[in-house]
Amino acid sequence: AEDIYILGIESSCDDTAAAVLCNGKIQSNIVATQQVHQQYGGVVPELASRAHQQNIVPVIHQAIAKANIGKKDISAIAFTRGPGLMGSLLVGTSFAKSLAMGLGVPLIEVNHMQAHILAHFIEEEGFKKPAFPFLAMTISGGHTQIVKVNDYFSMEVIGETTDDAVGEAFDKSAKILGLPYPGGPLVDKYANEGDPKAFKFPKPKVSGLNFSFSGFKTAVLYFIEKQTREDPDFIEKNLKDICASIQYTIVEILMDKLKKAVKETGISRVAIGGGVSANSGIRNALYDAEKRYKWQCFIPKFEYTTDNAAMIAIAGHYKYLKKEFSDFSTTAQARYKI
Ligand code: KG4
Ligand code: ZN
Numbered sequence: 001a002e003d004i005y006i007l008g009i010e011s012s013c014d015d016t017a018a019a020v021l022c023n024g025k026i027q028s029n030i031v032a033t034q035q036v037h038q039q040y041g042g043v044v045p046e047l048a049s050r051a052h053q054q055n056i057v058p059v060i061h062q063a064i065a066k067a068n069i070g071k072k073d074i075s076a077i078a079f080t081r082g083p084g085l086m087g088s089l090l091v092g093t094s095f096a097k098s099l100a101m102g103l104g105v106p107l108i109e110v111n112h113m114q115a116h117i118l119a120h121f122i123e124e125e126g127f128k129k130p131a132f133p134f135l136a137m138t139i140s141g142g143h144t145q146i147v148k149v150n151d152y153f154s155m156e157v158i159g160e161t162t163d164d165a166v167g168e169a170f171d172k173s174a175k176i177l178g179l180p181y182p183g184g185p186l187v188d189k190y191a192n193e194g195d196p197k198a199f200k201f202p203k204p205k206v207s208g209l210n211f212s213f214s215g216f217k218t219a220v221l222y223f224i225e226k227q228t229r230e231d232p233d234f235i236e237k238n239l240k241d242i243c244a245s246i247q248y249t250i251v252e253i254l255m256d257k258l259k260k261a262v263k264e265t266g267i268s269r270v271a272i273g274g275g276v277s278a279n280s281g282i283r284n285a286l287y288d289a290e291k292r293y294k295w296q297c298f299i300p301k302f303e304y305t306t307d308n309a310a311m312i313a314i315a316g317h318y319k320y321l322k323k324e325f326s327d328f329s330t331t332a333q334a335r336y337k338i
Pocket of ligand 2: 112116140142274275306307
């Protein structure tokens, strides 16, 4: 059979990314992360859109060049239709449409949340693909969901956050501690040297498999305010222990719901995805669950956890096999259900 080359394009938030897959194997995976948001402590949509416009051409050029192919070798173009920031999505969507039209190849729209899950199907040495059905927990700065995955494109959200995403819980806690944005990786770093039981933070009471993180952030804020009133150097003296305790609680919140989901569905194959799946606390909790509860856990390679285009391309690959192509009338969709 002929080789299938898929060019994937991702621009849903603040990363401009392009990747080329050949028969599901990575040929290139380029991400341009936008630095401009750091000084604002969060993503500024208008600036994100502008940066995507600046980055998209060089990023796609690089992806094609690194894959060592020509534009004429591309079988189809897959792009993120949503969910995400409208101004950001529009850049990738418009570019993908024009390029597909110009090259005369099929256009394939991809749901960003499905793609985070399908990242587990990128052909990688040393990585097993989960068998269907499995549970996927997508945890990032923009999303927190538990999804029952019945097939490549047959997914059911069985739990999700009712307010903040888990990545926000990390980032906002970090901000309270005076750490730069995004603070999640720094909390992780300090947590590794601290005592997770040093301080106790409350876990929210949320029904079913849903999550809530806005109360957690407030609890951290009040705790830090109270402590620094008594001792202005409290954060400085206890940073590692505070981070360890924050991470410990967040991981417990995630694992409590995941255990509940496994129990309710009877499915013990569990995959994670999204930026927060880089967190060492959640990774260790899953390794532990493999031993303790005999779960089969799937943890993606680091470069496929945060937003990337390889995951868009692999989703595109499986749609290509089913000849599920999009019309050129398709548009970006900020809210887009799995
Ligand atoms: O998937 P992602 O790159 O972008 C979206 O939000 O879609 O995820 C970014 C999020 C940020 O909130 C960041 O702080 C968090 O993932 N993150 C981490 C770690 N690495 C990234 N949070 C905790 N521990 C980490 N090691
Ligand atoms: Zn994402």
